[in-house]
Amino acid sequence: NAGVTQTPKFRVLKTGQSMTLLCAQDMNHEYMYWYRQDPGMGLRLIHYSVGEGTTAKGEVPDGYNVSRLKKQNFLLGLESAAPSQTSVYFCASMISPLVETQYFGPGTRLLVL
Amino acid sequence: DAKTTQPPSMDCAEGRAANLPCNHSTISGNEYVYWYRQIHSQGPQYIIHGLKNNETNEMASLIITEDRKSSTLILPHATLRDTAVYYCIVRVPWKDSSYKLIFGSGTRLLVRP
Numbered sequence: 001n002a003g004v005t006q007t008p009k010f011r012v013l014k015t016g017q018s019m020t021l022l023c024a025q026d027m028n029h030e031y032m033y034w035y036r037q038d039p040g041m042g043l044r045l046i047h048y049s050v051g052e053g054t055t056a057k058g059e060v061p062d063g064y065n066v067s068r069l070k071k072q073n074f075l076l077g078l079e080s081a082a083p084s085q086t087s088v089y090f091c092a093s094m095i096s097p098l099v100e101t102q103y104f105g106p107g108t109r110l111l112v113l
Numbered sequence: 114d115a116k117t118t119q120p121p122s123m124d125c126a127e128g129r130a131a132n133l134p135c136n137h138s139t140i141s142g143n144e145y146v147y148w149y150r151q152i153h154s155q156g157p158q159y160i161i162h163g164l165k166n167n168e169t170n171e172m173a174s175l176i177i178t179e180d181r182k183s184s185t186l187i188l189p190h191a192t193l194r195d196t197a198v199y200y201c202i203v204r205v206p207w208k209d210s211s212y213k214l215i216f217g218s219g220t221r222l223l224v225r226p
Contacts, residue, residue, distance in 0.1 A: 004156070031211060042200055042216025043157065050211055058213065090156050100145075100204075102214065104156030 002026050004105035006091050012111045013081045021076040021108050023091030031094040032074040033058070033102065034066060036087040043090060049074055081112045116140065116203035117217035124223040131188040133220050135201030138182040146177060147202040147214060148186045150195075157200065160186065191224045198222070 004025045013019055023032065030051050035043035045058030049068040063085060065077045074093075078085060088109050092102040118136040125131040137146060145164050149157040161168055161175045163184070168175045174187040188195055198219040207213040 040218065042202075042218060043214070044216070045213050048211060048213075056208060088154065092156075100162065101159045104158070106156050107154065 004091055004093055004103050006089075006105040006108050008108060009106070010109045010111075012113065013078075014113050015082060017081050018077070018079050019081065019110075020078075021089055021091075021110075023074040023076070023093075023105060024072055025074075025091075025093040025103075026072060027093060027095070027103070028071070029093035029095045029103075030071075031096065031102075032068065033092040033094075034064070034074065034076045035090045035092065036060065036085075037090060037107075038087050046076065046089075078110075081110075083112045086110060086112045116144075116205075116215045117201045119199075119201050119217055119220045121218065122221040122223070124225055125191050126225050127193055128190055131191040131195065131222060131224070133186040133188075133199050133201075133222065134183065135185070135217075136183045137201070137203055140181055140203055141205075143206065145204040146175070146181075146184050147204050148173070148175065148199060149202060149214075150197040150199045151219070152194075152197040160199075162204070191222075193224050193226065196222060196224045 007022045033048040034046040037043045047066040052071040055066045067075045088107045091105040094102045147162040148160040151157045163175045177184045200219045202214045
């Protein structure tokens with residue numbers, strides 16, 4: 001059981017470039033989340049999904065898109081990266097609100113120049 | 114919409130209890146208190162959560178005041194591996210029967226040999 005995995009671990013982009021971050025979980029969880037963490041701060045919710053084929057906006061969704069084509073994968077896309085998107089990105093999954101615990105991946109460090 | 118206030122840093126001696134305080138004076142009746150920790154920029158790790166009653170598990174104890182305006186996380190016998198940033202979090206209802214975790218700035222706990 002790998003839990004929640006994220007690829008890549010680290011990436012450097014130039015302003016205006018695009019990329020996709022992949023989150024995968026092998027726990028058959030319904031709910032998946034994308035957060036960003038800026039230096040010295042807690043995590044903020046970007047987008048989330050309550051099941052395969054569904055996505056919804058979180059607190060800070062601007063500049064990001066997501067897709068959940070398969071239950072085990074949740075993709076976060078940056079269409080035109082900006083320096084303000086330099087951050088550490090964490091994915092999390094949860095079986096259901098009844099179980100209440102989110103399990104986090106190891107994170108992806110993104111630097112936008 | 115910061116919901117929690119924590120001291121920025123604390124330290125304790127190895128083998129002693131670590132008591133981490135948190136203020137959440139604006140918490141609502143249906144909002145849970147969660148604690149996660151983050152070790153050296155890894156993904157956050159769930160510790161414990163509660164609503165009104167004190168809770169205990171294999172990792173820690175959570176003491177919530179009767180008015181629910183503050184709580185304390187207790188690590189009964191701190192080890193060097195408990196050195197981490199500890200986040201006191203309020204879980205608030207969100208859309209689609211989900212919820213979001215509102216992170217504060219966290220307390221950096223240093224366990225001294």
